[in-house]
Amino acid sequence: DAAINRIAAGEVVERPASAVKELIENSIDAGATRIAIDIADGGKTLIRVTDDGYGIAAGDLSLALSRHATSKIDGSDLLNIHTFGFRGEALPSLGAVGRLTITSRVPGADAASIRVAGGKLEAVKPAALRAGTVVELRDLFFATPARLKFMRTDRAEAQAISDTVKRLAMAEPAVTFTLRDVSGGGEGRVTFRADRENGDLFDALHARLARVIGREFAENALQIDATREGIRLYGYAALPTYSRGAAVTQYLFVNGRPVRDKMLTGALRAAYFDFLSRDRHPAAALFIDCDPTLVDVNVHPAKSEVRFRDPGIARGLIVSSLRHALAEAGH
Numbered sequence: 001d002a003a004i005n006r007i008a009a010g011e012v013v014e015r016p017a018s019a020v021k022e023l024i025e026n027s028i029d030a031g032a033t034r035i036a037i038d039i040a041d042g043g044k045t046l047i048r049v050t051d052d053g054y055g056i057a058a059g060d061l062s063l064a065l066s067r068h069a070t071s072k073i074d075g076s077d078l079l080n081i082h083t084f085g086f087r088g089e090a091l092p093s094l095g096a097v098g099r100l101t102i103t104s105r106v107p108g109a110d111a112a113s114i115r116v117a118g119g120k121l122e123a124v125k126p127a128a129l130r131a132g133t134v135v136e137l138r139d140l141f142f143a144t145p146a147r148l149k150f151m152r153t154d155r156a157e158a159q160a161i162s163d164t165v166k167r168l169a170m171a172e173p174a175v176t177f178t179l180r181d182v183s184g185g186g187e188g189r190v191t192f193r194a195d196r197e198n199g200d201l202f203d204a205l206h207a208r209l210a211r212v213i214g215r216e217f218a219e220n221a222l223q224i225d226a227t228r229e230g231i232r233l234y235g236y237a238a239l240p241t242y243s244r245g246a247a248v249t250q251y252l253f254v255n256g257r258p259v260r261d262k263m264l265t266g267a268l269r270a271a272y273f274d275f276l277s278r279d280r281h282p283a284a285a286l287f288i289d290c291d292p293t294l295v296d297v298n299v300h301p302a303k304s305e306v307r308f309r310d311p312g313i314a315r316g317l318i319v320s321s322l323r324h325a326l327a328e329a330g331h
């Protein structure tokens with residue numbers, strides 16, 4: 001079983017940033033309004049995610065670490081997925097390749113913690129915690145030396161973690177995110193912070209994009225909101241005159257999940273085709289929301305690819321609504 005977990009872990013957890021992604025998504029699924037991420041040495045020696053979500057009952061802690069145990073789906077409805085998690089794979093995988101400690105408290109009960117290291121589960125113990133959940137992952141891949149070798153420099157891994165946190169922060173403007181580098185111990189250094197944004201969908205998103213991508217992007221961005229055949233596209237797309245040189249500023253989300261998808265980036269390129277030059281890329285943060293049965297997010301355990309039942313609708317929606325917005329803005 002430990003071996004199976006280690007194999008699965010290779011799929012779910014490629015590098016520290018993928019562990020961070022899984023843990024933050026769990027916090028979001030748990031209704032957290034504040035998520036703090038502490039990392040050391042590019043996440044290689046420590047990743048700690050603290051949230052104020054609804055917690056895990058002491059009696060469910062060992063269940064959360066067993067394979068394919070998820071509280072989020074009943075098995076009959078794999079296509080109808082509303083939460084981030086649905087495979088029950090992340091925590092057992094992390095516990096198989098690192099030293100994982102989960103401490104949690106549900107309202108009205110005492111806090112408890114559980115540890116699993118290299119797949120070896122320890123008994124649940126009483127713990128001290130005011131509320132929410134703290135998941136601490138130390139020494140990622142210590143149990144799989146081959147994987148360890150593939151990690152990049154601390155700096156590169158910390159950068160990947162920062163990108164991951166920022167993408168998730170864009171998708172959740174109402175949540176406060178704090179990313180801290182605690183390498184070498186002590187208080188550490190806050191490397192990214194975004195406080196909860198208020199206001200309606202667009203105000204909150206606009207403010208969050210200004211925070212994460214930058215003021216200049218937000219000030220040069222056109223608001224997009226269009227729906228076609230049950231698929232809604234919304235967000236912000238920059239005027240062609242906004243340029244970050246060769247830097248690619250493209251953030252795409254499907255049902256709240258950050259995705260990197262060739263079809264979608266291709267549609268974005270097509271929409272901006274007349275304005276593109278070699279050193280200029282379209283810049284946008286766009287969200288596609290649709291009935292979960294119209295899109296398959298089950299393509300890969302890392303869940304960043306998607307497959308639309310009818311890709312033409314999503315593509316057409318992106319191309320036509322961006323072109324329309326650009327034309328209205330005089331381009």
Ligand code: ADP
Pocket residue numbers: 022026027030051053054055056064065069070071072084085086087088089090091092133
């Ligand atoms: P999944 O997210 O696919 O359900 P995970 O292995 O990521 O699988 O998590 C297993 C279970 O542990 C979740 O279904 C959830 O019940 C619980 N859990 C994990 N993280 C948290 C958290 N931060 N707060 C509350 N519950 C959590």
Ligand code: MG
Pocket residue numbers: 022025026084085086088090091
């Ligand atoms: Mg999960």
